[in-house]
Amino acid sequence: LPAQRRQKKTSQMLAALKNGDKVVTTGGVFGTIVGLEDDAVQLRIADQVKIKVLRSAIAGTQPESKES
DSSP: OHHHHHHHHHHHHHHTOOTTOEEEETTOOEEEEEEEOSSEEEEEEETTEEEEEEGGGEEEEOOTTOOO
């Protein structure tokens, strides 16, 4: 049952992603969402550097108050 709750929470978080959200991938890459597609997102990881990753590779969002 706890695993089901965790899965549901993760899928809700992935569905609620929007441009401007700061996220971290399962590989540990921090970035800001600049583009959304059905099964992928485009992240800006540095000035003029964008990568495309699967939504399922997003581990979580960063708190807004934290500046890196």
